[in-house]
Amino acid sequence: MTVAALSQPNFFQAKKGIASWLFTLDHKRIGLLYLYSIGFFFIVAAGLGVLMRLELLNPGRDLIDAQTYNQVFTLHGVIMIFLFIIPSIPAVFGNFALPLLLGTDDVAFPKLNLISWWLYVIGALFALFTLFYGDGPADTGWTFYAPYSVRTGTNVSMTVMAAFVLGFSSILTGLNFIVTIHRLKTPGMGFNQMPLFAWSLYATAWIQLLATPIIGITLLMIVAERVLGIGLFDPSIGGDPILYQHLFWIYSHPAVYIMALPAMGIVSEVIPTFAQRTIFGYKAIAYSSMAIAFVGYFVWGHHMFTSGMSGPAGFIFSILTFFVAIPTAVKVFNWVATLYKGSISIEVPLLFALAFIFNFSIGGLTGLVLGALATDVHVHDTHFVVAHFHYVMFGGAGFAFFGALHYWFPKIWGKMYNKAMANLAFILLFIGFNLTYFPMLIVGIMGMPRRYYDYLPEFHEMNMLSTFGSWIMITGLIIMIINLVVSKQRGAKVSGNPWNGITLDWQTSSPPPLHNFDKMPVLPEGGPYNYPDAISTHEEKEKKDDE
Amino acid sequence: MNASNFVEGVDFTMYLILGISVFFLVGITAVMIYFLFRYRKKNNPVATNITHNNKLEVIWTVVPTILVVIMFYYGWAEYKPMLRAPKGAMEIEAIGQMWKWTFVYPDGKMSDSLVVPLDKPVKLNLVSKDVLHALYIPAFRVKQDVTPGVNNMMWFTAQKLGTYDLFCAEYCGQLHSYMLSTVTVLESSDYNTWLVTQPDLSDEHPGLTILKKNACLSCHSRDGTRLVGPSFKGLLGRNEVVIRDGNETELMVDRDYIIESIKIPNAAIVKGYLQGLMISYETTVSDEEIDQIINYLESLK
Ligand code: HEM
Ligand SMILES: [Cu+2]
Ligand SMILES: [Cu+2]
Numbered sequence: 138m139t140v141a142a143l144s145q146p147n148f149f150q151a152k153k154g155i156a157s158w159l160f161t162l163d164h165k166r167i168g169l170l171y172l173y174s175i176g177f178f179f180i181v182a183a184g185l186g187v188l189m190r191l192e193l194l195n196p197g198r199d200l201i202d203a204q205t206y207n208q209v210f211t212l213h214g215v216i217m218i219f220l221f222i223i224p225s226i227p228a229v230f231g232n233f234a235l236p237l238l239l240g241t242d243d244v245a246f247p248k249l250n251l252i253s254w255w256l257y258v259i260g261a262l263f264a265l266f267t268l269f270y271g272d273g274p275a276d277t278g279w280t281f282y283a284p285y286s287v288r289t290g291t292n293v294s295m296t297v298m299a300a301f302v303l304g305f306s307s308i309l310t311g312l313n314f315i316v317t318i319h320r321l322k323t324p325g326m327g328f329n330q331m332p333l334f335a336w337s338l339y340a341t342a343w344i345q346l347l348a349t350p351i352i353g354i355t356l357l358m359i360v361a362e363r364v365l366g367i368g369l370f371d372p373s374i375g376g377d378p379i380l381y382q383h384l385f386w387i388y389s390h391p392a393v394y395i396m397a398l399p400a401m402g403i404v405s406e407v408i409p410t411f412a413q414r415t416i417f418g419y420k421a422i423a424y425s426s427m428a429i430a431f432v433g434y435f436v437w438g439h440h441m442f443t444s445g446m447s448g449p450a451g452f453i454f455s456i457l458t459f460f461v462a463i464p465t466a467v468k469v470f471n472w473v474a475t476l477y478k479g480s481i482s483i484e485v486p487l488l489f490a491l492a493f494i495f496n497f498s499i500g501g502l503t504g505l506v507l508g509a510l511a512t513d514v515h516v517h518d519t520h521f522v523v524a525h526f527h528y529v530m531f532g533g534a535g536f537a538f539f540g541a542l543h544y545w546f547p548k549i550w551g552k553m554y555n556k557a558m559a560n561l562a563f564i565l566l567f568i569g570f571n572l573t574y575f576p577m578l579i580v581g582i583m584g585m586p587r588r589y590y591d592y593l594p595e596f597h598e599m600n601m602l603s604t605f606g607s608w609i610m611i612t613g614l615i616i617m618i619i620n621l622v623v624s625k626q627r628g629a630k631v632s633g634n635p636w637n638g639i640t641l642d643w644q645t646s647s648p649p650p651l652h653n654f655d656k657m658p659v660l661p662e663g664g665p666y667n668y669p670d671a672i673s674t675h676e677e678k679e680k681k682d683d684e
Numbered sequence: 685m686n687a688s689n690f691v692e693g694v695d696f697t698m699y700l701i702l703g704i705s706v707f708f709l710v711g712i713t714a715v716m717i718y719f720l721f722r723y724r725k726k727n728n729p730v731a732t733n734i735t736h737n738n739k740l741e742v743i744w745t746v747v748p749t750i751l752v753v754i755m756f757y758y759g760w761a762e763y764k765p766m767l768r769a770p771k772g773a774m775e776i777e778a779i780g781q782m783w784k785w786t787f788v789y790p791d792g793k794m795s796d797s798l799v800v801p802l803d804k805p806v807k808l809n810l811v812s813k814d815v816l817h818a819l820y821i822p823a824f825r826v827k828q829d830v831t832p833g834v835n836n837m838m839w840f841t842a843q844k845l846g847t848y849d850l851f852c853a854e855y856c857g858q859l860h861s862y863m864l865s866t867v868t869v870l871e872s873s874d875y876n877t878w879l880v881t882q883p884d885l886s887d888e889h890p891g892l893t894i895l896k897k898n899a900c901l902s903c904h905s906r907d908g909t910r911l912v913g914p915s916f917k918g919l920l921g922r923n924e925v926v927i928r929d930g931n932e933t934e935l936m937v938d939r940d941y942i943i944e945s946i947k948i949p950n951a952a953i954v955k956g957y958l959q960g961l962m963i964s965y966e967t968t969v970s971d972e973e974i975d976q977i978i979n980y981l982e983s984l985k
Contacts, residue, residue, distance in 0.1 A: 203858050203859060203861065203862075204858050204958070207855075207857070207858060207860075272958055272959060272960075276857070276858070277855075278855050282816055282854075282855070284814075284815050284816070284832065285815040285816065285855070285856060285857055288814075288815065288960055288963060289857065289960050289961070290950075290958050290959035290960025290961065291958075291960070372832045372833030372834075373832065373963070373967075377833075378816060378831055378832065378833070378834075379831065379834065412723070412731060413725075413731045414731035414732060414733050414734070415733040415734070415735055417734060417735070417736065417737075418735075418736050418741060419735065419736075420736075421736070421741060443818060443827050443828055443829050444829045444831065444836075445828070445829060445831065445834055445836040448764065448767050451760075451763065452760055455756055455759060455760060456753075456756050456760075459752040459753070459755065459756045460752070462748070462752055463745065463748050463749055463752065466708075466744070466748045467741075467744060467745055467748075469712060470712075470744045473712060473715055473716050473719065474734075474740075476716065476719035476720060476723060477719055477723065477734065478723060478728065478731060478732040478734060479719070479723045479728070479731045479732075480723065480724075480725050480728050480729055480730060480731040481719075481720060481723050481724050481725060481728075482724075482725055483720065483724065491716060491720070494712070494716065495709075495712075495713055495716075498708070498709050498712060498713075499709065502701075502705035502708065502709060503705070505701050505704075505705065505752070505755055506698065506701050506702070506705075508756075508759070509697055509701060509755055509756065509758065509759025509760075510759040510760050510762075510763035511690075511693060511694045511697045511758070511759045511760075511761075511762035511763040511766075511825075512694060512697050512698045512701065512759060513759075514694070514763065514766065514825065514826065514827050514828075515694055515698070515822070515825045515826075515827065517827060517853070518818060518820075518827070518853040518854060519853065582698075583822065584820070584822025584823070584849065584851070586820060586851050586852070586853040586861075587853075587855075588855040588860060588861070589860070589861035590860075590861045591861045591862065592861065593849065593864075664735070667733060668731060668733060670730065670731075671730065671731040671732055671733045672730060672731070672732045672733065673732075673733050
């Protein structure tokens with residue numbers, strides 16, 4: 138019965154009232170504001186996903202007409218990309234955990250942080266607004282390819298403005314994290330003592346800062362073309378549709394790393410904690426994040442192999458794409474090696490992290506098929522691609538997000554969720570996910586194009602299987618969400634450090650006090666994951682002496 | 685025999701990459717599961733901090749590097765021949781427009797579905813009349829974007845008799861998933877007979893030919909069915925409620941309204957239909973052609 142930890146009120150108790158949330162400058166509260174808003178949009182878009190799967194259960198019309206289907210996949214894609222997965226881990230867990238991991242009391246610019254969230258809300262309202270006036274939400278696909286996006290009568294301008302505003306939210310978050318990481322690390326912590334999640338946010342932040350303006354200006358160009366009739370991308374008024382594709386993917390390929398790198402950071406936190414040993418290859422993981430972020434800028438052309446690209450351009454974009462695969466593979470090996478001689482507790486966050494490795498490997502390996510020129514020609518723009526990016530973004534980044542949620546849940550609320558329910562939800566999600574998307578890989582190789590409202594009978598079985606999978610998956614999601622919401626109210630209280638982690642976030646009480654730490658956190662001796670109770674091998678000591 | 689000359693190379697690359705992928709996926713997963721149980725807290729109460737192992741790390745960087753270079757190489761080698769059609773290939777123009785394919789053969793004949801002779805290189809010159817499309821023949825492993833203002837081409841040699849699916853693979857609006865057709869591969873002699881017996885277009889009302897050529901009929905039916913746009917049946921003289929500058933007005937469809945609808949389609953949209961789906965044909969359809977269209981529409985009572 139120690140009550141010493143109660144010296145300060147926690148960040149929930151520190152202030153009360155709605156305004157204390159909407160205008161908070163506390164990074165933890167802003168993280169939670171993001172969690173609730175992003176969570177809301179994820180649920181909406183997941184519903185749209187399940188609706189599409191229902192429509193694709195049988196060939197022909199099941200529920201909705203072709204035009205509605207086109208608007209649904211566009212809205213689903215726009216929400217999932219711009220309102221869910223791009224902000225997800227950085228905005229929610231970056232905000233909540235980065236200052237804790239660095240042992241500091243907030244991000245560098247708390248007001249800017251609040252503005253980011255408000256920009257997110259405004260962008261989100263723009264996107265929702267398209268539902269209620271004119272000819273309804275855009276029907277262009279989330280890629281807004283010209284010249285169709287210039288000509289269609291649906292609300293493309295508004296949708297594009299939503300993405301534009303959201304871009305600013307992302308830029309400001311990135312800027313904030315870069316400065317925070319440079320300036321606010323606790324005394325004694327250098328870059329190489331930083332937890333890997335911080336490293337991954339750092340690499341991500343540079344992409345957010347440098348790549349997002351390009352999509353901003355490109356989207357404005359679409360609006361200019363639609364409203365003012367300036368011929369930029371539509372050839373019938375003198376524009377160049379291929380230019381649009383280049384500009385779009387110069388941002389949107391690096392954006393894939395905005396989704397993937399933070400997820401990799403989460404996995405790099407979770408695995409050492411549950412293996413109770415140091416991460417294998419700290420530097421390899423940290424620096425490969427930077428390498429991926431850098432090389433990732435130069436591979437965008439792999440989305441355009443069938444656009445009439447010249448041979449030499451195809452050659453270069455293809456080989457660079459293969460080179461990005463190497464640091465990614467190295468990370469996977471490092472994570473698996475971190476389990477070796479660990480002392481492992483199989484808890485839900487770890488299961489999500491391992492499911493990330495499995496799903497993300499499928500996403501990456503199918504990416505090789507798309508990076509190779511000859512095979513890309515065949516499967517480009519088919520359901521193979523749909524499966525590939527869901528494996529990366531949902532099975533990868535999405536699962537890491539859920540893992541992070543289960544990992545920091547006790548830190549955020551000071552309570553534990555029902556573990557049996559969490560396990561059940563995980564299993565349903567994992568099975569449902571693979572049953573939904575694996576058949577899409579097959580039907581894609583068989584030749585079914587994507588964005589197809591209707592399909593030929595030969596594709597029926599695989600589509601049926603996929604739709605069944607979506608039912609299992611959605612059941613898992615619902616159980617997971619209910620479990621977390623209920624546990625947040627009624628879960629059993631836990632100590633500040635239920636997983637026995639040694640990064641600084643576990644050195645404060647749960648929920649943390651407003652200013653994070655009652656007393657200066659102590660850096661673990663010999664690196665952020667150097668578990669004091671684990672044995673250090675003899676050879677390892679010798680090597681260290683050599684260095 | 686494979687359906688086309690590209691099948692062997694593409695499939696080989698596919699099996700190579702998928703083979704390596706399955707090997708790694710199974711390997712990683714098996715090791716992961718093994719470690720998970722072998723080093724559970726119960727079995728291994730005290731962990732060991734292993735920070736790195738230079739030899740291992742060099743191996744698992746170098747091996748994937750070699751493998752990806754091999755995969756890249758086959759991808760490139762099997763793709764390169766697609767870039768240039770052999771000299772003397774038979775040239776067919778493939779026209780994509782919302783939401784219909786038209787194929788124009790060397791002697792000027794046209795068809796909705798592609799017919800090609802066996803064992804003869806065929807080069808498709810790809811033309812788009814409106815937005816992006818992509819011509820995709822899965823059985824032949826070929827696909828190429830059909831982009832307005834860009835002269836793309838694709839080629840193949842069909843090696844097996846039969847009929848294969850042909851899809852539009854690049855999203856092009858409402859009826860994208862219905863923009864499909866077929867490729868039929870015939871013996872050379874059958875191909876020539878087919879070409880000769882293709883109905884001669886001059887038998888048709890010239891107005892109908894123009895409607896077909898511009899794919900008007902993929903959105904406007906001739907029998908009263910509602911498609912993307914209003915049906916042509918009984919159009920002339922019909923009373924329609926239209927939206928002009930945001931206001932509803934009623935008008936009787938006459939010559940002037942039809943001319944306006946062809947040249948500035950979005951000026952007045954019949955109530956209940958979507959704006960922006962039809963593009964202006966001002967530059968593609970001449971005034972004489974419009975006369976012929978109107979003449980034909982008069983016959984569609
Ligand atoms: C409940 C879960 C989900 C289901 C059932 C689902 C299902 C689908 C389906 C059926 C399509 C359309 C395929 C087509 O016709 O081309 C689609 C497209 C897409 N999905 Fe999902 N999805 C889910 C979750 C996600 C998540 C978590 C993300 C991203 C993080 C995501 C991102 C996308 C994107 C970007 C598209 C492409 C939209 C476009 O073509 O413009 N989805 N999804
Ligand atoms: Cu990419
Ligand atoms: Cu299409």
